[in-house]
Amino acid sequence: MxxxxxxxxxxxxxxxxxxxxxxxxxxxxxxxxxxxxxxxxxxxxxxxxxxxxxxxxxxxxxxxxxxxxxxxxxxxxxxxSPWIGFEHFQTLFGNDQFLRAIKNTVIISFYSLLFGFPMPIILALMFNEVLQQAFKRTAQTIVYLPHFISSVIIAGIVITAFSPSAGIVNTVLGWFGVDSIYFLTKPEWFRPIFVGTGIWQEAGFQSIVYLAAIAGVNPSLYESAVVDGASRWQMMWKITLPSIMPTIIIMLIIRIGNMLEVSFEMIILLYQPATFETADVVNTFIYRQGIQGGQYDLAAAAGLFNAVVAFVLVMAANTIAKRYSRTSLW
Amino acid sequence: MTNMNLYSRGDRLFVIVNMMLIGIFAISTLYPFIYIASLSMSTGFEARAGRVILTPVGFTLEAYIRVLSEPLFWSSYKNTFIYTIGGTLMSLAFIIPGAYALSRPQLIGRRFWNLMVAFTMWFNAGLIPFFLNMRDLGLLDSYFGIIIGFAVNGFNIILLRNFFEGIPRSFEEAARMDGANEFQVLWKVYVPLSKPAIATVALFCIVSRWNGFFWAMVLLQDEEKIPLQVYLRHVIVELSDDEEFANTLLNATYSFETVSAAIIVCSIIPVLLIYPFIQKYFNKGILLGGVKE
Known part of the structure; x- marks a missing residue:
């Protein structure tokens, strides 16, 4: 004291x-x-x-x-184990495979966003215009299904369907005189197949969010539009779509925040050395270097880089979305 | 929007075209499954020749007989049930009490504990440290490792916690009057009132357990312990590159393709059986999932 x-x-x-x-x-x-x-x-x-x-x-x-x-x-x-500072990071950023993996991650995410993001919105708008409830329920039941099927099975279906010997895709191409293509060994085909599979599997299920938003649209808007003689097409464009725009923007921000989260499990199932060039993403790189190759420290450094970038993206997305909607995402 | 009967001709055309497009999308979603099912019931030669389009060609169940005579198929199927049932029960044993405790206002450090749970949804250490940790804990190649290592996740806890928080306090007052302790309040008041939310969480667990393959592939070396998805991967993905192996399977009645298709069908069937329940609860679940921190 x-x-x-x-x-x-x-x-x-x-x-x-x-x-x-x-x-x-x-x-x-x-x-x-x-x-x-x-x-x-x-x-x-x-x-x-x-x-x-x-x-x-x-x-x-x-x-x-x-x-x-x-x-x-x-x-x-x-x-x-002894400290070595940033050596692994230096190695990584001098490693062509790692740089290629970053490039592929960004490109694949971008394509998934560009082609995959609008699909569920379009589906939800279309479902909303169906008048026969039984037809709507049946169609929804079908398009939600692939979401619940494991990626191994989806990959199995893709491999079988695109197989050069028996696959349906080559059979159909054969009708038009196209020679059989071994799609899964062609680097230029990997991304279209991967992104297309993702849309096929998830678009239906993702439409649920937009359907919920559409269900919340004030019915009196439609009633007065009908009095004014609006067609259904006009109501979809002028009422439904603007009303769900906040949801669309929030979902877009979340998607951009989760950019790095390409479904690498599916890539592990579908890629092969012949297609690494276009298919290898950061997480598959980590898996090969670390778990298969035993270079734990280097792979952990790549993982840390990935996690920090992802964290920053998600936090930024959360903040922007919060400011936009005044409601937290989580 | 449903009971409007005042259409113009344009509206009627719009509705019809819209239904057709949805129909096309639904059919293209369903078609690959039909194709695989037909392939599994066709003869090997027809499958190899690419003659299977929609329905089985030269109907035979030999591919199924081949699949079902494989001991590894049965042991992996059994393991999947063990992982799914054991894992889901383990998850609920953690998540229900944990979510309840986090929903109690009198909990000291409540914000801190909640943040600790939520933080793992935004940042995780990644594949390698998780793998090394499992190895250090001696949980490689063990049933228990798979069941405990993936028992909890932040999303499910927060989902259920939000549901508990939404239950009015008045429901528990009567039980409190009768001198019920926390365990009894949870078990006799909150759990019965939260059946839909708990069912949703349980279904999330069941589906992810049934479908999970990556960590099972990484953590399990022993063939006796692998689940169905890892076995599937082994057959469909790894062996599909192996021309020679594929040719050994080829005979008049089945081929590599029809056998793969038959395994796929066998592993989809249980998912189809619980799909009606999934549909009932998942739609709610994804909306409950408007999770708050």
């Missing part, structure tokens, strides 16, 4: 009083906390397993991310 010169007895008394009061408050707080845990311990028992799980399976790997800056060896472990 510091005693200032010239402090009179009155000041000293005040200080003592203040300390007394503080001690009292701390004690009261301690008693309150003690009481709280005695009364509410059950909540903490319910919470504990989840928190422990998060620490053990999601936060502990974040601690393990430090190997991106280390010369990792299995025998020394995460903590024992």
């Amino acid at each position: 510091i005693r200032h010169q010239g402090a009179g007895p009155a000041t000293e008394e005040l200080v003592i009083e203040a300390r007394e009061a503080l001690r009292h408050r701390v004690r009261r707080r301690a008693i309150w906390v003690g009481d709280h845990f005695r009364r509410e311990w059950q909540i903490y028992v319910l919470l504990a397993p989840t928190i422990i799980w998060f620490i053990l399976f999601l936060y502990k790997p974040m601690y393990g991310l430090q190997i991106a800056f280390k010369d990792y060896s299995i025998f020394r472990g995460v903590a024992g």
Whole structure:
């Protein structure tokens, strides 16, 4: 405790009083906390397993991310391996395969966005114009289905359908006199096939969000439009589409925020060395270098780069969307 | 919009063209499944010659007999059931209590715990650290590793927490009067009131477990433990490049293509069986998923 010169007895008394009061408050707080845990311990028992799980399976790997800056060896472990700074990052940015993977990730995401984003909106608008409920339900049931089928099966269907010997695609091309093409070994065909498969699998399911937005459009808008003699085509363009525009913009922002999240599981299933040139993305690069090749530290550095860029994109998207809609995405 | 009967001729044309386009899209969604089903029931030679278009050519079930006589098919099918049922139960055992605790206003550090859960939705360490962590925990090549390692995710917890928060306090007051503790309030009041939300979360878990292949492929070396999807990948993706192997399978009754198709059909059937339930709850789930931090 510091005693200032010239402090009179009155000041000293005040200080003592203040300390007394503080001690009292701390004690009261301690008693309150003690009481709280005695009364509410059950909540903490319910919470504990989840928190422990998060620490053990999601936060502990974040601690393990430090190997991106280390010369990792299995025998020394995460903590024992020596630091080497940014060496892995330098290696990565001098590595043609990694740079190619970044380029492919961006290109594939861009194509998925360009062709895949409008499809569910168009579908939702079209579903909204169907008058026969039974037809609408049946069609919806069908187009949602591929979303629930595993990527292995989808890949299996793609491989079978595009197979050079028996595939339906080559059979049909054969009718027009086109020679059989082994599509999955052709780099120029990988992206169209991958993006097309993604649209086929997800467009229907993604339309649900827009259908929900359409369901929220005020019916009186349509009623007055009918009085004014508007056609259905006009109502779709002038009422439905503008009304769901906020949802469309939010979904667009989210999609851009998740740019880096190309479904690499599907790529692993469909690509082969012959198509790496156009198909290899950052996550498949990490998988090959790290899990298949055992270069854990280098692959972890690539993963860290990916995760940081993705985090920044998602946060930026969240902020922009929040500002746009005044409602949080999460 | 549905009960308007005042159309002009233009409107009628619009409605009809629209229905036709939707019909075309629905058919092109369905067609690949029909094609695979037909392929699986055709003879090997017809399949190889590319003569299967819509219906089976030279109907035979030999490909199925070939698939069902494979012991690995059965063990992987059994494993998938173990992972799906075990994993879903494990998920619910974590998620229900966790989401309930996070929804309680009296929880100290509630904002912190919630943020800790939500943060993992935006940032994760990535494939390699997760893999090394599983290895360090001794969870490679183990049933338990697959079941516990993917039990929880932030999205499901937050989805259920939001649902719990939406339940009015008055529902639990009677139970509190009778001296119920937290466990009893959760089990007797909140769980019964949240059946649709819990069913949604359970279906999310079931579907992702049934379909999951990547981590099972990475974490399991032992053939005895692999799930159906990994087995499928092995047969359809890896062996499809192997011309020689494909030729050994070729005979009058089945071929590599028809066998692949038959495995695909066998693994889709359970998904089709629970699809009506999925449809009922997922539409709600995706809207519940307007998750708040």
